[in-house]
Amino acid sequence: MAAPAPILELREYRPTDSTDTHDFHQVVIGLSGRMSLSLDGNAAQSGRVGARNGVVIPAGVRHDYRGDGPNRQVVLDVPSQVARQTGTERAFAHAAFFALDGKLLALAHRVSAGVDTSRPLDADGPAVRDWLAALTARLAPARHASRTVRLDLAQVDRRLQADLATPLDTATLAREAGMSVRHFHDCFVAMTGETPHRHLMRLRLTQAASRLIADDTPLADIALDVGFNDQSALTHAFRQHYGLTPAAWRRKHAATQRPGHCVKR
Missing domain, CATH: 1.10.10 (Arc Repressor Mutant, subunit A)
Known part of the structure; x- marks a missing residue:
């Protein structure tokens, strides 16, 4: 019987809560959007995979996940036998989130540009070898710290x-x-x-978006409440993030979100 082959493909995770456990190792690296992930049901091992990071899920580790809106991920499924054959087992010794370095980021974009999602890749293929080597090099120096310190x-x-x-x-x-x-x-x-700065900006914009459709608070007041210096700064950041000005966002959502709205027949 032939040895199982690794599978390298693009996936989009649905915005529904899902749980999985499998007998092969898995690496998920974000290209766009975000997905939330919890490992072994442990809140201390929860994180989010976005365009600058990834996660290693060793064989047998339960993972709960959901997509946070539209997302694209590069996923590499690695049978344990392949990890042994390639000498990269230590990359899968522990579950871990990790930041992308330049090599992994370049590999992710190379895969997204040309991967054939319908055909498993050869275990000896250059794409798989490059991924496993880059992943092992990225994780090996940080293993001790990732096991001993968790960020809540x-x-x-x-x-x-x-x-x-x-x-x-x-x-x-x-x-x-x-x-x-x-x-x-x-x-x-x-x-x-x-x-952390980009995360704070996203929290501010999310709060502003909710406030805009919750009540008629003036935009200038919302801007100050969520941490922008003035209305202009909020408008600029809001348009970049949502593709709409705050005023347009309020008009778009007001009819369906506010209490007491009646649909005309």
Whole structure:
């Protein structure tokens, strides 16, 4: 019987809660959008895969996941036998989120540009060898730290959302997590695919979007409440993120979101 082959393909994860466990190792790297993932049902091993990070899921590890809107992921399924044959078993010794380095990012885009999702790749093929070698090189130096220090993303989110207008700075969040600023930043990117600053900006814009359809608060007041210096700064960031101005967003959603709306017949 032939040895099982690795499979390298593009996938989109649906926005529904799903659970899986399989007898092969898996690597998921984000290209666009986001997916949420929890490993072994452990909140301390929960993260989000975006365009700047990935996750290793060893064989036998339960993972709960869902897509957060439209997303594209590069997924590599690696049979344990292939990991042994290629000498890359240590890359799959532990579940871990990781930040992409330049080589892994380039490989992800190469796969997205030309992978044939209907045909398994040869275990000796250059794409698989390159991925396994780059992954092992990326993870091996950081293994000890990733096993001993966990970042509680839910706690970080709660602390930031408590006051978006004057949020805690990265140094304070790092100190509360028991990390240096550099280690906190690296862990945060590894587990979310975005920097703390970009994450804070997204939280602010999400809160602004909700406020715009919840009531008639003036846009200038919403801008200050969620941490922008003025209405113009919010409008610029909002348009870049959502593709609409705040006023257009409010008009688009007002009819269906506000209480007391009646549909004319």
